Amino acid sequence: MQLIWEGFVEALxxxxxxxxxxxxxxxxxxxxxxxxxxxxxxxxxxxxxxxALTSFPGRRLLxxxxxxxxxxxxxxxxxxxxxxxxxxxxxxxxxxxxxxWAMVIAQVIIALPIVTGLSLAALQQLDLGLRQxxxxxxxxxxxxxxxxxxxxxVALLAxxxxxxxGVISEVGAVMMVGGNIAGQTQVLTGAIVxxxxxxxxxxxxxxxxxxxxxxxxxNLMLTIIQQQGRRP
Amino acid sequence: xxxxxPEGHPALRASKLSxxxxxxxxxxxxxxxxxxxxxxxxxxxxxxxxxxLLRALNGLEQADGELVFDGxxxxxxxxxxxxRRGTAAVFQKPHLLNTTVQxxxxxxxxxxxxxxxxxxxxxxxxxxxxxxxxxxxxxxVQLSGGxxxxxxxxxxxxxxxxxxxLDEPLASLDPPTRRALVDDLLRIFERSAMAVIWVTHDRDxxxxxxxxxxxxxxxRIVQTGPAAHVFAHPASxxxxxxxxxxxxxxxxxxNDPDGATRLRLPSGVDIACGEAPDGPAAACLPPEDVVLFSxxxxxxxxxLRNVLPGMVKAxxxxxxLLHVVVVSGPLEIAALVTRAAVEELGLTVGEPVVxxxxxxxxxxxPRQDRRRP
Numbered sequence: 037m038q039l040i041w042e043g044f045v046e047a048l049x050x051x052x053x054x055x056x057x058x059x060x061x062x063x064x065x066x067x068x069x070x071x072x073x074x075x076x077x078x079x080x081x082x083x084x085x086x087x088a089l090t091s092f093p094g095r096r097l098l099x100x101x102x103x104x105x106x107x108x109x110x111x112x113x114x115x116x117x118x119x120x121x122x123x124x125x126x127x128x129x130x131x132x133x134x135x136x137w138a139m140v141i142a143q144v145i146i147a148l149p150i151v152t153g154l155s156l157a158a159l160q161q162l163d164l165g166l167r168q169x170x171x172x173x174x175x176x177x178x179x180x181x182x183x184x185x186x187x188x189x190v191a192l193l194a195x196x197x198x199x200x201x202g203v204i205s206e207v208g209a210v211m212m213v214g215g216n217i218a219g220q221t222q223v224l225t226g227a228i229v230x231x232x233x234x235x236x237x238x239x240x241x242x243x244x245x246x247x248x249x250x251x252x253x254x255n256l257m258l259t260i261i262q263q264q265g266r267r268p
Numbered sequence: 269x270x271x272x273x274p275e276g277h278p279a280l281r282a283s284k285l286s287x288x289x290x291x292x293x294x295x296x297x298x299x300x301x302x303x304x305x306x307x308x309x310x311x312x313x314x315x316x317x318x319x320x321l322l323r324a325l326n327g328l329e330q331a332d333g334e335l336v337f338d339g340x341x342x343x344x345x346x347x348x349x350x351x352r353r354g355t356a357a358v359f360q361k362p363h364l365l366n367t368t369v370q371x372x373x374x375x376x377x378x379x380x381x382x383x384x385x386x387x388x389x390x391x392x393x394x395x396x397x398x399x400x401x402x403x404x405x406x407x408x409v410q411l412s413g414g415x416x417x418x419x420x421x422x423x424x425x426x427x428x429x430x431x432x433x434l435d436e437p438l439a440s441l442d443p444p445t446r447r448a449l450v451d452d453l454l455r456i457f458e459r460s461a462m463a464v465i466w467v468t469h470d471r472d473x474x475x476x477x478x479x480x481x482x483x484x485x486x487x488r489i490v491q492t493g494p495a496a497h498v499f500a501h502p503a504s505x506x507x508x509x510x511x512x513x514x515x516x517x518x519x520x521x522x523n524d525p526d527g528a529t530r531l532r533l534p535s536g537v538d539i540a541c542g543e544a545p546d547g548p549a550a551a552c553l554p555p556e557d558v559v560l561f562s563x564x565x566x567x568x569x570x571x572l573r574n575v576l577p578g579m580v581k582a583x584x585x586x587x588x589l590l591h592v593v594v595v596s597g598p599l600e601i602a603a604l605v606t607r608a609a610v611e612e613l614g615l616t617v618g619e620p621v622v623x624x625x626x627x628x629x630x631x632x633x634p635r636q637d638r639r640r641p
Contacts, residue, residue: 169363171328174353174379174427183375187366 039237046238047245055242057219062246065223068136068210069203072143076151076199079144081192084155085181089167102156105149110142114212117142121213134215139223142209147199154195158188193262197255204251224250277339279304279430279463280325280355285333287317287324287487295321295331295487302431302463309478309495310467313510317487318467319435325465326433327351338430353380356424357433360440362416364408369395369419372408376427394426395419397456414445421449425456434466438473450476471511475499475550476633483507496550514552515601521549521632531632535598540573541630549632557629558603560592561622562613572624576601580619583610594623 050058087098119125121133121141132138162184170183185192207225214221216230224247231240278301287295295317302308302325310318323329327348335342337351356376364372373391382390395401398418408416417437424432438446454477457464468474474481478495483503491503499516502508519533521544530538531551541551559565565572578596585591590610594601601623605615615621 163361163363165359165361166363166365168323168328169357169359170365172326172352172357172359172433173376173423174349176349179379183365 043237043241047242050238050242051245058239058242058246060219061222061224061227061243062250064136064221065204065225065247066250068139068223069143069200072140072147072203073196073200075140075144076147077196080148080151080195080199081155081185083148084152085159085185087152088156088159089181089184099156102149102153106153108146108149109208110146110206111208111212113142113145114209117145117209117213133213134217134221136214136221138213139210139221142213143203143206146206146209147203150199150202151195154198155188155192158191158195159184161191162187190262193258197258200254200258201251204254205247276303278302278336279338281334281336282325283334283336285321285324285331285335287320287329287331293487295324297321297333297487297489300325300482300489300492302465304430304461304463306479307457307464307466307477309474309481310465310484311471311474311478311481311498311510312469312484314469316469316484318469318484320487321484322357322433322435322465322467326355326357326431328357353427354429355431355433356427356429357435358417358420358424358437360436362408362413362420364411364416364419364423366408368404369400369406369408369411370404372419373423373426376423380427390426390428391422394422397425398422398452414441414449417441418449421453429462431463431465434464436467436469438468438470453477471499471552472633475552476635483510485510499550499552512552512554514554515558515599516550516552517599517630518550518635519548521546521634529627529632531630533599537576537597537599539630540627541632542628544632544634548635550635551630551632553601553625553630555591555602555604558594558601558623558625560594560603560605560609560613560615561624562620564622565624571626573627574630575622575624577620577622580615580617580621582617583615592621594621596623 087095087102117138118133120127121130121138122128123133132141166187167180167184170180175183205225207229210216210223211226211229214223214226216222216226222230224243228240228243228247231237231243280302282297282300285295285297285300286293310321312318320329324331325335327342335351338354340347342348342351365375370388370391373394374387377387377390392401392404395404398421400415400418400422403411403415403419411419421437438449441449450473466477475495480493481495481498482489482492483498484490485506491498491507496516496518498507499511500518502511517531517533517539519531522530522532522538523546524530529541529543531541531549532538559572565575576594576596576599578594578601580592581595581600582593583590586604589604590607592603592605592610592615594603603623613621
């Protein structure tokens with residue numbers, strides 16, 4: 037108990053003392069996961085929309101692949117990205133392995149099926165009659181797409197929340213493709229692993245507090261937006 | 269006599285229009301023209317293809333054949349978009365967007381590129397026309413079924429459509445709400461030059477709102493004409509079966525000072541009927557309410573206010589009963605009687621007979637005497 041208590045006190049001191057290295061790691065985490073999330077939303081929402089609103093041969097297979105991807109273990113994604121980015125891999129010449137960009141790529145791949153799958157599910161739930169009504173209102177294809185997105189905005193926000201939660205707390209892929217290099221590619225999760233291993237529990241606790249606070253405030257922000265349209 | 273079709277160019281004309289799906293032909297219509305200022309009712313049983321035809325007419329459903337809107341043939345995606353932007357549709361469900369009533373009514377205008385200020389003004393006017401201006405700030409979940417449908421209609425009217433498509437717009441409303449909305453819609457249509465096509469399977473609704481009626485059966489239009497004509501002269505047994513074997517009566521309601529209501533037919537014959545306001549009206553007399561006698565009805569049946577002597581014109585089987593047509597002057601009255609009664613009364617074609625029915629058997633439906641502008 038003594039160990040835990042002392043760890044918390046020390047962590048508080050680090051947090052309040054404005055430990056530079058600590059906040060640098062937190063910022064890197066936000067930067068990597070935020071960028072990955074943005075990429076996944078930009079790609080995943082239109083992709084989910086396209087799959088939801090059209091029919092083509094192989095659609096069922098694609099939906100199955102997307103749904104499977106939602107549960108893909110981050111370490112497997114990390115392995116795949118590492119295989120592609122390693123010196124002798126197909127994209128080895130880009131020299132991206134053990135860089136922040138490698139972590140962004142891996143997290144886009146983790147978040148993309150979540151955003152795509154949940155957007156697809158949200159749009160598919162939309163009443164067929166409402167879709168017809170939107171067309172009858174005089175919407176062209178693009179306008180109709182945006183109208184339908186607006187109708188399912190709450191579900192889309194949930195998709196973004198789920199994806200953010202998935203990438204910010206993920207540890208397997210970032211450590212494999214980022215290398216967990218202190219001061220360069222170390223993010224919150226990797227740092228917690230390292231500090232714990234080395235017995236520096238106070239540092240680990242301080243990092244964990246930041247990670248939980250980040251996840252909490254991001255979700256709080258999205259929840260506030262989500263609940264705004266709700267009937268009082 | 270069949271009234272000629274309206275003059276001028278139709279707002280929308282469909283020729284040889286067909287919708288096929290999976291090898292089956294759902295709709296095949298040779299010719300259908302919608303004219304400005306006219307309410308055209310598409311009447312028919314469930315599954316006849318009315319809604320499919322409506323969707324094909326406003327470009328929501330892929331169809332073969334020719335569709336001419338505003339003088340231009342509709343062939344491409346762009347053409348169908350122009351058709352949808354020149355028209356508006358209201359379905360059985362209001363299908364409001366999850367935003368305020370005001371924004372809902374503005375949505376069609378905004379999609380057409382109308383600027384915010386003008387859209388706001390036109391939406392307010394449309395809401396006012398439907399009597400729901402006070403709901404502008406509400407959201408769809410805060411509306412009753414009738415209010416939501418009024419908002420949906422306001423949204424359609426706000427874009428000032430050349431053709432208004434109504435697909436069973438009253439079907440999910442309760443009778444009082446329905447009646448109030450019919451009255452308001454007829455008042456609006458009366459002052460408007462738009463063409464209205466109204467899908468329904470309710471013959472009373474068709475009779476109340478329709479200038480012209482097209483009867484749809486298994487995807488085909490089997491009869492088109494002025495509402496009164498279709499009701500009085502069904503072109504096929506299918507139409508007659510759907511409309512019922514009712515005797516169709518059309519005339520003017522006259523309320524006597526003593527409280528009696530009569531329907532005065534063009535031939536001058538007065539029919540005692542149920543309550544209705546003065547003015548043009550039509551009524552259906554259900555054949556099972558008509559009693560036949562070989563002579564004057566006995567004194568104890570004084571509630572039979574209408575007593576019309578005539579002659580048997582036809583006797584046809586109708587299920588377990590017999591369908592007897594009695595000619596009384598210019599009127600043809602249908603009655604359903606048992607085989608035993610037919611034998612007892614000696615009803616054969618050409619024999620004299622007396623048809624009698626209560627005033628309450630005749631339910632007049634007021635008809636607006638609308639004129640095209």
